[in-house]
Amino acid sequence: MTAQTTTPASTATQLPFAKAINAGLDAALAGDPKVLLMGEDIGPLGGVFRVTDGLQATYGEDRVVDTPLAESGIIGTAIGLALRGYRPVCEIQFDGFIFPGFDQITTQLAKMHYRSSGRLTVPVVIRVPYGGGIGAVEHHSESPEVLFAHTPGLRVVSPGSPQDAFVMIQEAIASPDPVLFFEPKGRYWEKGAVDLSTGPYASGGTSAQAPAEADAFDTLNKAVVARPGTDLTLVAYGATVATALKVAASAASEGTSIEVIDLRSISPLDTTTVVESVRRTHRCVVVHEAPTFLGSGAEIAARVTEQCFYELEAPVLRVGGFHTPYPVAKIEHEYLPGLDRVLDAVDRALAF
Amino acid sequence: MQSTQAPETTDDTPMQIVAPDGRRVTSERNAPYRARLAGLDDDDLRGFYRDMMLVRRFDTEATALQRQGELALYAPLLGQEAAQIGSGRALSPQDMAFPSYREHGVAYTRGVELPHLLQLFRGVDHGGWDSEAHRFHLYTLVIGSHTLHATGYAMGVQRDGLVGTGDTTQDTAVIAYFGDGATSQGDVSEALGFAAVNNAPVVLFCQNNQWAISVPTSKQSRVPLYRRGHGFGVPSVRVDGNDVLACYAATTEALERARTGGGPTFIEAVTYRMGAHTTSDDPTRYRTSAEEDYWRDRDPIDRLRILLRTEGLWDDEAEAALAVEADALGERVRTYVRGLGRPAASSMFDHVYATENSLVTEDRTWFADYEASFTDQGGAR
Ligand SMILES: Cc1ncc(C[n+]2csc(CCOP(=O)(O)OP(=O)(O)O)c2C)c(N)n1
Numbered sequence: 001m002t003a004q005t006t007t008p009a010s011t012a013t014q015l016p017f018a019k020a021i022n023a024g025l026d027a028a029l030a031g032d033p034k035v036l037l038m039g040e041d042i043g044p045l046g047g048v049f050r051v052t053d054g055l056q057a058t059y060g061e062d063r064v065v066d067t068p069l070a071e072s073g074i075i076g077t078a079i080g081l082a083l084r085g086y087r088p089v090c091e092i093q094f095d096g097f098i099f100p101g102f103d104q105i106t107t108q109l110a111k112m113h114y115r116s117s118g119r120l121t122v123p124v125v126i127r128v129p130y131g132g133g134i135g136a137v138e139h140h141s142e143s144p145e146v147l148f149a150h151t152p153g154l155r156v157v158s159p160g161s162p163q164d165a166f167v168m169i170q171e172a173i174a175s176p177d178p179v180l181f182f183e184p185k186g187r188y189w190e191k192g193a194v195d196l197s198t199g200p201y202a203s204g205g206t207s208a209q210a211p212a213e214a215d216a217f218d219t220l221n222k223a224v225v226a227r228p229g230t231d232l233t234l235v236a237y238g239a240t241v242a243t244a245l246k247v248a249a250s251a252a253s254e255g256t257s258i259e260v261i262d263l264r265s266i267s268p269l270d271t272t273t274v275v276e277s278v279r280r281t282h283r284c285v286v287v288h289e290a291p292t293f294l295g296s297g298a299e300i301a302a303r304v305t306e307q308c309f310y311e312l313e314a315p316v317l318r319v320g321g322f323h324t325p326y327p328v329a330k331i332e333h334e335y336l337p338g339l340d341r342v343l344d345a346v347d348r349a350l351a352f
Numbered sequence: 353m354q355s356t357q358a359p360e361t362t363d364d365t366p367m368q369i370v371a372p373d374g375r376r377v378t379s380e381r382n383a384p385y386r387a388r389l390a391g392l393d394d395d396d397l398r399g400f401y402r403d404m405m406l407v408r409r410f411d412t413e414a415t416a417l418q419r420q421g422e423l424a425l426y427a428p429l430l431g432q433e434a435a436q437i438g439s440g441r442a443l444s445p446q447d448m449a450f451p452s453y454r455e456h457g458v459a460y461t462r463g464v465e466l467p468h469l470l471q472l473f474r475g476v477d478h479g480g481w482d483s484e485a486h487r488f489h490l491y492t493l494v495i496g497s498h499t500l501h502a503t504g505y506a507m508g509v510q511r512d513g514l515v516g517t518g519d520t521t522q523d524t525a526v527i528a529y530f531g532d533g534a535t536s537q538g539d540v541s542e543a544l545g546f547a548a549v550n551n552a553p554v555v556l557f558c559q560n561n562q563w564a565i566s567v568p569t570s571k572q573s574r575v576p577l578y579r580r581g582h583g584f585g586v587p588s589v590r591v592d593g594n595d596v597l598a599c600y601a602a603t604t605e606a607l608e609r610a611r612t613g614g615g616p617t618f619i620e621a622v623t624y625r626m627g628a629h630t631t632s633d634d635p636t637r638y639r640t641s642a643e644e645d646y647w648r649d650r651d652p653i654d655r656l657r658i659l660l661r662t663e664g665l666w667d668d669e670a671e672a673a674l675a676v677e678a679d680a681l682g683e684r685v686r687t688y689v690r691g692l693g694r695p696a697a698s699s700m701f702d703h704v705y706a707t708e709n710s711l712v713t714e715d716r717t718w719f720a721d722y723e724a725s726f727t728d729q730g731g732a733r
Contacts, residue, residue, distance in 0.1 A: 036511075062511060068549060073500055073542035080504020083489075086511070088504075100538070107494045108501070115478035115490055118703035152704050152712070176706035217707065268710040 012163075012193035018051050020162035020194050021127075021183060024169035024202070025052065025089065029059050031201035032087065035173055038065040038074055039091030039127075048093055049129055049188055071101035075126065079108055082122040087173055095130040095182075096139025096326075102147070109178045110153030121176045125169075129185035130158075131239035131289050132336055135329040142326050143239070143290035148180045149267035157220055158182040158238030160262035162192035168219045168264065170199035175217055184239035223270035225277065229259035232283040232349055235274055235300055237263035240287045240337060247342045256350065266296050274300060275307045282313040283349045287337050292320035314352035317345045364576050366592040366622045369601060372650045374658025385601035392600075394665050400441065400596050401660055402674055404433040404653045407457040409678040410466045411627075413685045414456075414473070418631040422689050423473045427454045431594075431626030434652030435559045436529075437461060438599025439621070442607055443527065444520070445487065448509075450502035450528040453491040454559075458529060462488035466681070467688035476692050495530070496537030499556060502528035503543045506554035506610070515553050516613030523611035527555040527603070533564025535580060536572045544584040544618065553610035555603065556581070556618045559593060561625035566638035581618030593623030594652035624650070697723070 015023065028035045037052055043066035046053030056064035067074050071092060078088035092098045098105075105126065112122045132141035149156040155177050159165035165183070172179040197203055200216070226241060227248050236244035241262045248258035259277050263270065278284045284304050286297035297318035304316050319337040327335045367385060368377050378386070411428050418426040429436060436457025443449060449458055456469055464481045471480030472491060479490035492498035506526040509515060514524040534540050535558060547554050560577055562569055569577070581588030587609070591602045599621055606617035624647040628635050635644075660666035701716035 068542070068545050070542045070545065072539055073546050076497060076500025076539060076542065077504030077507060077546050080501040080506070081508045081511075082504075083501065084505045084508025084512070086508050103494065104497060104500065104539075108492075108497050111478075112490075113706055114703050116483065116703075117477065117479070118706070119482060119484065120490075121706045155705075155709075177709075221710065270710070 011197060012195045014191045015162050015166070015194045016189050016191045017159075017162050017165050017184070018049055018188040020166040020192070021051050021169050022053055022055070023194070023196060024166045024199060025055060026058070027199060027201040028089070028170055028173045029055060029063060031205065034085060035087045035089065036063045036065060036081070037089045037091065038067050038078060040067060040069050040074075040093050042066060042091050047091055049185060051127070051129075051183070051188070052091065071097060071099075072104050075101040075104040075109065075124070078124045079104065079112065079122055082124050083112075083120060087123050087125075089125040089127060089173055092126060092128045094140045095128055095142040095144055098126075098128055098144060101126075105148065105154070105178075105180070106151045110151045113177070114153060122178055123173070123176050124178045125172045125181055126179070127169075127181045127183060129188070130182045131184050131186050132326060132332050133186040133239075135332070137329070138326065141332065143288065143321065145180070145182050145266050146290060146294065146296050149296065153178070154267065155179040155220055155265065156182065156267040157265045158184060159219075160184075160226065160236070160238055160241030160264065162190070162194050163198075164219055164224075164262070164264060166194045166196070166202075167199040170201045171217045171220050174200040174205070175220060179220070182238055186239055187242060190242065220265055221268060221270065223261050223263045223265070223273040225259060225273070226262040227258070227260040229257040229281065231257045231281055232285060232346060233259045233261060233274065233277040233281045234342070234346070235261045235263060235284065235286040237266060237288065237296075239289050243337065243339060243342060244287055246339055247346065250339065250343065251346060256346070258346065269296075269299065269303070271303050271307070274304060278304050278308045279311050282311055284312070284316045285319065285342065285345045285349055286316065287319045287342050289321050289336055291323050292318045293323050295320055314349040317349050319345045362582075364590060366590045367598055367602060368592040368595050369597040370595045370655050370659055372594070372655050374655050374662055376659070382598070385598065385605060388601035388604045389597060397656070397660060398665060398670070400437055400600070401653070401656050401666070402677075403437045403441070403457070403460065404596065404656065405674055406678055406681055407433055407437070407460050407466070408653065409681055410456060410460075410685060413682045414470060415627070415631060417470070417686065417689055418473070423470060423631075424475050426470075426473050426631045427629070428625075428627040428631070429454050429456050431624045431647065431652065432559055432561055433457055434596035434656075435593040435599050435621040435623045438596040439527065439557055439603040439619075442600050442603035444525070444607070444611075446514075446522070446524045447607065448487045448489070448502075448505055448524070448526045450489045450498045450505070450526065451491055452495070452498065452530050452534070453493055455491075455529050459486075459488055462486045464488055467685045470685070470689050471692065474689060474692055476695055496534040496539040499528045499530055499534070499540050499543035500546065502526050502556075503547045503550075503552050503554050506547070506552035506616075507550050509553055510550070515611060520611075525553045525555060525607040525610035527557055527607070529557050529559065531564060532558060532560040532562065532569045532572055532577060533567065534558070535577050541580075544581060544586055544616075547616035548584040548586050551613070551615035553613075554616045555606045555610055556586075556616065557603065558618070558620045559623055560620050561623050563625055563629065563635075563639070565629045565633060576620070578618060578620035586616050586618050588618040588620070590620045590622060593621030594650050594655070596652060596656055623652070
């Protein structure tokens with residue numbers, strides 16, 4: 001059965017993305033004394049995007065730690081803390097500044113469990129505000145997710161709705177595996193319904209109790225149908241889910257029924273949900289902000305082609321960023337896969 | 353409990369307790385450290401000697417095994433026995449050590465079976481010991497990265513309330529080992545910074561063996577390495593790394609400060625890598641035999657042997673008994689290494705993640721089917 005987005009129960013509150021993540025962090029900090037947050041400016045300031053707002057006041061300086069300005073240091077010491085039994089959640093201030101920590105993430109964090117033949121786990125979460133569209137200066141709008149997804153040992157996820165953001169951050173923290181948690185920063189202020197009783201910590205659990213089976217981490221493993229449709233499957237995640245839903249709404253007014261898949265996770269990839277959808281719709285377009293060359297769209301196109309070769313009515317098309325560094329803000333909307341470019345790809349796929 | 357004060361340490365001459373000719377050195381400089389030896393008895397001194405001799409024998413054996421094609425690579429510790437045994441023996445059972453890849457002597461002091469270290473070099477394992485049980489982390493091949501892991505671990509110890517309790521069986525310190533080349537890595541500087549601002553119970557132990565592969569320390573730093581610590585506000589000391597007692601005393605002092613809440617220490621142990629960097633290296637391309645002779649005269653094992661003999665603690669009979677023990681170790685190493693099998697190819701899919709992961713499952717399943725296809729056709733692989 002394919003997972004469908006459930007409308008949060010009547011207890012749902014309207015929360016913007018940033019506040020939903022804040023509430024998820026709050027639940028984890030409250031639920032498990034081993035959880036701690038670390039990063040630059042996350043204390044009294046609450047992070048440059050205020051995602052950690054108020055948490056230091058509640059949990060103190062030892063649990064919400066303003067670190068030195070050193071990404072390798074943040075992630076490297078988080079690894080040490082995790083080896084000691086803690087669950088550090090690191091905030092990287094902006095996507096383009098994760099690279100000083102790249103070595104620790106790919107050579108150390110990703111491989112500790114493997115190298116120790118499973119004796120050691122390093123449950124570190126790295127939160128990365130990513131993606132463009134906010135008119136920022138260089139290094140503040142990038143989408144480096146596949147650089148990490150290419151590394152075995154890491155989970156790479158990105159929530160597409162405030163409800164998922166709230167649950168996924170909790171599942172990421174409860175997960176014994178390291179998780180790169182990409183937050184679509186352009187959508188931090190976008191509101192959605194959030195059921196504050198969902199997620200491993202908010203529903204009263206602790207990571208100590210969290211079962212290690214994959215099923216326990218539903219949002220980290222399973223894609224979701226964000227909008228059902230019959231004519232074409234539009235695959236998106238994180239930053240582009242809202243765009244995809246707008247495309248579907250717009251296409252609907254012209255009589256085209258588009259199914260939107262919110263991947264949630266880039267690694268692992270829920271191929272099953274995508275393939276099941278394409279078997280129904282026979283057409284597939286993938287959209288992400290990162291450059292298309294060797295991007296996650298390439299992987300999805302290859303898998304869909306391999307598994308749905310005879311069902312496809314059109315080649316799988318990709319819409320993404322260009323093979324350029326992230327451009328200056330005044331022209332970023334031409335770089336980003338917006339409504340028109342995605343609709344153009346949808347039309348091309350339908351025309352086959 | 354009072355944390356120990358760091359002795360004044362702006363002296364570039366390495367702190368020494370035993371001179372290369374085996375004489376004990378008495379100076380104002382080493383007075384606070386000599387006091388650290390009060391707890392050692394004659395057996396401890398003989399133990400240091402035995403430890404150094406055994407790990408040297410292990411080293412010789414491993415080098416030979418590599419030459420015989422039994423190991424893909426080996427990183428010898430020859431010449432660094434005093435730095436490793438002296439510091440390793442200063443650790444308490446609850447302390448945690450983070451090594452780089454040459455710390456076979458420290459591993460030995462942590463109870464790791466020496467032959468097990470060779471699983472890594474033979475290519476059957478990425479770390480053939482239980483790091484938690486031995487309180488000795490896996491080897492780290494990315495230079496300097498583990499100094500941050502050690503610092504983070506120490507921050508965890510601090511949060512666990514295991515610093516400054518006054519109970520010596522509880523209070524815990526962490527030590528990280530790295531080379532002179534590693535001090536050029538950003539991670540080591542970041543570790544010093546994190547350790548300092550957090551007052552973390554960690555000792556950053558640099559074995560300055562003069563060479564980072566072919567590059568001398570003079571091309572890593574314009575100042576003596578131990579002075580790096582000063583800029584971070586970390587008490588720092590330079591010791592004679594070929595003097596096992598000096599290494600023991602300085603590390604004991606630093607660990608005690610860490611355990612009692614006095615924060616981090618940087619130790620530079622000045623030593624010499626007498627062999628090649630690894631078995632793939634050719635030191636004759638970058639250093640002179642005169643330099644090697646100079647250091648051979650400062651061999652860490654010779655000086656303790658002379659001291660033991662001068663003080664009547666060692667004789668030919670003891671030496672012969674130790675030789676028998678060393679031979680037995682050599683035999684054990686050879687047999688163990690040659691007996692190591694080949695892991696099942698399918699084991700490469702194990703432990704990629706702590707949880708089941710569909711990407712790995714897919715590959716594991718594909719590989720199993722692929723392998724099975726050979727058996728189906730009657731062909732074994
Ligand atoms: C980050 C990194 N760069 C390069 C290497 C390759 N490498 C292995 S050992 C070594 C020299 C290390 O010298 P030093 O830190 O002095 O330690 P030693 O081997 O002398 O104990 C180099 C360059 C590495 N392992 N890691």
